[in-house]
Amino acid sequence: MTPTGLSMDVSTTAKRRVLISGASISGPALAYWLHRYGFAVTVVEKAGALRGGGYPIDIRGTAIEVVRRMGILPRLQNAHIDSRRYTFLNADGSLAASVPRAVAGSVEGQDLEVRRGDLAAALYAIVRDDVEFLFNDSIDTLDQSEQGVDVTFHGGQRRTFDLVVGADGMHSHTRKSLFGPEERFHRYLGYCFAIFTMPNTFGLSHELMMWNTPGKAAALYAVGDNDELHAFLNFHQPEPPSDALRNPDAQRDLVASVFAGAGWEVPAMLNAMYDADDLFFDTAGQIRMPHWSSNRVALVGDAAYAPSFLTGQGSSLALVGAYMLAHSLATNGDHTAAFAAYERDVREFVAMNQALVDNGAATLFPTTALALEQRNTMLRKLITMPSATARPAHSAIELPELAHMS
Numbered sequence: 001m002t003p004t005g006l007s008m009d010v011s012t013t014a015k016r017r018v019l020i021s022g023a024s025i026s027g028p029a030l031a032y033w034l035h036r037y038g039f040a041v042t043v044v045e046k047a048g049a050l051r052g053g054g055y056p057i058d059i060r061g062t063a064i065e066v067v068r069r070m071g072i073l074p075r076l077q078n079a080h081i082d083s084r085r086y087t088f089l090n091a092d093g094s095l096a097a098s099v100p101r102a103v104a105g106s107v108e109g110q111d112l113e114v115r116r117g118d119l120a121a122a123l124y125a126i127v128r129d130d131v132e133f134l135f136n137d138s139i140d141t142l143d144q145s146e147q148g149v150d151v152t153f154h155g156g157q158r159r160t161f162d163l164v165v166g167a168d169g170m171h172s173h174t175r176k177s178l179f180g181p182e183e184r185f186h187r188y189l190g191y192c193f194a195i196f197t198m199p200n201t202f203g204l205s206h207e208l209m210m211w212n213t214p215g216k217a218a219a220l221y222a223v224g225d226n227d228e229l230h231a232f233l234n235f236h237q238p239e240p241p242s243d244a245l246r247n248p249d250a251q252r253d254l255v256a257s258v259f260a261g262a263g264w265e266v267p268a269m270l271n272a273m274y275d276a277d278d279l280f281f282d283t284a285g286q287i288r289m290p291h292w293s294s295n296r297v298a299l300v301g302d303a304a305y306a307p308s309f310l311t312g313q314g315s316s317l318a319l320v321g322a323y324m325l326a327h328s329l330a331t332n333g334d335h336t337a338a339f340a341a342y343e344r345d346v347r348e349f350v351a352m353n354q355a356l357v358d359n360g361a362a363t364l365f366p367t368t369a370l371a372l373e374q375r376n377t378m379l380r381k382l383i384t385m386p387s388a389t390a391r392p393a394h395s396a397i398e399l400p401e402l403a404h405m406s
Contacts, residue, residue: 016329017042019151019161021139021174022053025116026301026318027167028123031131032070033326037277037403041131042161044140044153050124053278054116054228055195056081056223061394062349063316064110066323069402072122079118081223082206088379089211093264096212097379115223119315139164142177144295164297165325167318170287172303178294184285189308189357191284191365192241193234194255195213198272200229202265205254211264212261218259218266231269231276236367240283251281286354293339300325304354310365313394320397321346330403349397356393 016039019025023045031041046113059067059076067073088096124343134153144152148160166174202209204222211218215236220229235258244250256270273279287306292299301318308314325342332338 013044015040016162017148018042018103019139019149019159019164019331020059020167021045022167022169022172022222022301023124023133024120024167024169024301024318025123025315026303026322027165028120028127028131029066029070029319029322030165030167030300030326032123032127032256033323034329035127035130037326037330039329041127042134042140042159043131044067044134046136046154046358048136050120051133052117052121053119053197053242055091055232055280056113056221057116057119058312058314059112059114059119059319059374060110060313060316061391062397062399063319064112064320065253065399066292067122069323069399072126075122076112076114076119079114079122081113081115083113083189083208083223084206085208087209088376089209091211091213091263091402093211096376097382099379099382116315139174139177142174142297143296144289149296156313157198162296163329166297166299166303167301167322168303170282170285170306171195173217174297174301175289175299175303178297179273179289185287185289186289188240189284189286189310190236190238190367191234191310192237192254192281193232193284194279194281195307196231196273196276196279197228198231198269198276200227201268202229204229208353209264210364211266212360212366213262213374214278214369214372215365216259216262218262218264218269220265220269231272231396233266233269234284236365237283240285244281245283248279248281251279255281278295285312288354289373296335298325298339298342305350305354307350307354308357311353313353316394317350317353320349323399324397327400327403345396349393352393352396 018034018039018041020031020043027043031043034041067076087098090096114276138154139151141152148162149164150160152158166172168174193402205225208221217234219232222229233255241254243256252274259266286308292304300321307317324346328338328342363375366375
């Protein structure tokens, strides 16, 4: 591609040191672009190693162009899950609707669906030799000054960086330390969910099966012909269960009590949940902030603007946000101007994607019998409709060309 002329030569930023907290999606993506622009980048991750596996995630719209520019599109295309059918079941396990994936919300031949760990591994592979990674560590304190940010790590190390970026997810420690408690920015969407893996004793292949009653959903997702399934239990909860959010035993007991007496394969799923060593429990929610930066520290991805799994846009926002933040830093010598440009250019895109939850993104999980019947009727009609087209929100931002690199 041909870079466009920009206001400054990136060589002037060659020695700027940036610390990124978080090595999931937005962190390594930002590290890649900052390294391309000549920054010295360090990534700190509290986990002991790169996290593999994980539930399926989508890469859509503008985010496809981001991974193409990174050179990892072919690898992700090879990792594409290629689900063939989504089957929806009634409370008694009978068929409510069965639709090809091509009409179930993804744009055939354009969107990608991959395991979260496959995307993380692809990103890590292109930065690990150029970027410093500090695994099994985290940021304890940040002390900002006119000269930089003095960072004390949990492991005891102390270092100074020019800039720090929190890419540490929806429950960001970086955000909490700078802006205050998560409750100030968290918009609860009325659902809780549990995800874990379990043996594929059902003979499922390249498909999803979802059982529903009002306010409850249980799904089994076979991402291939593997002997393992992704199990998903989702339920409506008017208020967030604060006591359970940091207690795995309480999470299991809450899910089991909500789904007690449920039909289909739910009892087997509950048993598997108690045996699972990879249970992930959380609420469906969004992060909405008036500003994404404070002096020399900024946020990116879910830490700044988590859209919730109901939109299917979390990974795409993380990839696009990382690209745009790096570009702003590369083309503005002053970090204040760079962070302002990042917010100006990305905020509308974020707002459109977060608004998807108010425009039907939660219709897969109806909370009333009437809404459930309306959803099933809609699904049955999909079979006679053409394949899905891209939602405007998925591509509602134009990527700037790469800045000049020395």
